[in-house]
Amino acid sequence: MLSEFDLISRYFTRAPRSNLHHIALGVGDDCALLTPTAGKQLAISTDMLVAGRHFFPDAEPFALGHKCLAVNLSDLAAMGARPLAFTLALALPAVHEEWLAAFSGGLLALADQHQCELIGGDTTKGPLNICITVFGETSPGQALRRDAAQPGDDIWVSGTLGDARLALAVYRQELGTELNADLALGSDTFILAAARMHQPTPRIALGQALCGIAHAAIDISDGLVGDLGHILARSGVGATLAVDSLPAGPILSQQTQAIRRHFTLAGGDDYELCFTAPAERRDAVLAAGQAAATAVTRIGSIDAGHGLRLQDAGNNPLNLQLASFDHFLST
Numbered sequence: 587m588l589s590e591f592d593l594i595s596r597y598f599t600r601a602p603r604s605n606l607h608h609i610a611l612g613v614g615d616d617c618a619l620l621t622p623t624a625g626k627q628l629a630i631s632t633d634m635l636v637a638g639r640h641f642f643p644d645a646e647p648f649a650l651g652h653k654c655l656a657v658n659l660s661d662l663a664a665m666g667a668r669p670l671a672f673t674l675a676l677a678l679p680a681v682h683e684e685w686l687a688a689f690s691g692g693l694l695a696l697a698d699q700h701q702c703e704l705i706g707g708d709t710t711k712g713p714l715n716i717c718i719t720v721f722g723e724t725s726p727g728q729a730l731r732r733d734a735a736q737p738g739d740d741i742w743v744s745g746t747l748g749d750a751r752l753a754l755a756v757y758r759q760e761l762g763t764e765l766n767a768d769l770a771l772g773s774d775t776f777i778l779a780a781a782r783m784h785q786p787t788p789r790i791a792l793g794q795a796l797c798g799i800a801h802a803a804i805d806i807s808d809g810l811v812g813d814l815g816h817i818l819a820r821s822g823v824g825a826t827l828a829v830d831s832l833p834a835g836p837i838l839s840q841q842t843q844a845i846r847r848h849f850t851l852a853g854g855d856d857y858e859l860c861f862t863a864p865a866e867r868r869d870a871v872l873a874a875g876q877a878a879a880t881a882v883t884r885i886g887s888i889d890a891g892h893g894l895r896l897q898d899a900g901n902n903p904l905n906l907q908l909a910s911f912d913h914f915l916s917t
Contacts, residue, residue, distance in 0.1 A: 588681050590709050597690040598674065598704055606703050608670055618705035620671060626723040629667035633658050637714035642757070647685045649784040650716075651692030657807065658720040659700060659788035660857040664805040666730045666797040667722030669702035669790065677712035700790055730796060730803035730861065735821035739801055739862035739888040742871060744792055744880050747810060748846065749835030750783035751853025766840055779837040786857035792882075795874035796861060803861035809852040814860050815894060824891035827851075829906075830899040833883045847906065851896075862888055 588596065599613045610619035622628055635654050637643045655672065662669050674693070697704060702720070755761050756769060756776055768775050789805075796803065802821060804813050810832070818825055830843075832850040839846065863871050868884070875882035896904040 588683065593681060593686065593709060597686045598707075600694075600704075603703070606701065609703050609705060612671075612703060612705040613707075615706075618671070618673070620705070620721065622670075623723055625726070627726050627729070629662055629665045629722040629724055629729065630719065631658055631661035632717065632719040633661070634715065634717040636716075643714065646784065647688035648692035651689040651694075652696050652785045653692075654716045654718055655693050655696050655702075655720075656786050656788045657857060658718045659696070659702065659790060660786070660805040660807070662720060662722040663789045663793035664730060664803045664859055665722070665724060666728060666793045666800075666803070667724040668794060669700045670721045670723055671703045671705045672697070672718055672720040674704060674707035675715075675717040676707065676709045677715040678709065679712065679714060700788075724797070728797045730793065730800055731820075732802055732804055732817050733820040735802040735817050735823050735862040735888050736864070737823055737888055737890040738865060740865050740868065740871075740884050741814070741825060741827065741860065741862055741886040741888060742800075742882050742884050743806070743810070743833065743858055743860050744789050744875070744882050745787070745856070745858040746833045746835040746838075746881075747806070747856050747858060748838040748849035748853045749779040750786070750855035751809075751849040752835070752838045752841070752845075753780040753783040754855070755849075756780075761845065764842065764845060769837065769841075775837055779835065782835060783855055786855065788857060789859045789878070789880055791878035792859060792875065792880045795878045796859075796863070796871070799867050799870045799874055800861040800863040803859055806856045806858045806860055807854060809854040810856075810860060811851050811894065817860070817862065818888075818892075818894060821888075822892075824889050824893050824895070825886055826889065826895045826897060827886035828899070828901075829896050829904055831883065831885050833881070833885075847904075851906065 608621050610621050612618055756771055802817050804817055806813050834846045834850050898904050
């Protein structure tokens, strides 16, 4: 049986890499030491993932390792920050080496993709719980904050929405005969949708490309309605969304209009970026998306009123009673 320190050494400790000059000291001491780039600000975010709440207890460990870092990197993307490093606090009910090998493999593969080094953390015995703190950097005055949306801004989203929530609906058997017949647990179609749920893509390159172009941004973790609502509340503005212009995921786009509207607006787990930018910067936004190899779609506008107004394709108001995920209000 591995000890706590054997576990850390075998699965989460690697030799220092000479190209990561900002890391003066990593795993193995009481504290890690970072050397921020001169003239930059640090961006820091923490997310906790709890078994049975954020992921199924039997989740495939490689994908779980990917996701628990991806959701943190997505917060850096929403600020336009460059990833630097992260810490991992991990509670395990027992030590299973096969699980640890796969979990650390998924975690560190994504970390390597973004040059974001694991520099420390903690392990303990307990119910499966994964807590990551991620560190990034951005230029002063360039961070994409939630409180910077302005009347007249366009509202944009990256990528597509809703396939992750559609996969969850299949897992939970929420919709029954409302779903297309080929979207069943284990089908090829379901597997494509489930990939969006289990291994989201943090839009790091897009976030950085939008610095100096976009005003405000947020990542879509709990659903577009709620997450955009945070921008509106912090900025003191309102908005109108063209609901039928929302870019539904390729699997969700095959479903009924009611399901498409529900899951694009309030699905959650998309980890795409929602951002606002001046209408006169539309070409620059499209160029940023192209540079980051990420599709961007204009979905509405910011106005000086309060609240969020939903419209259909004919600009008619929609009265949809939707709410994003809340850990203390949602089941």
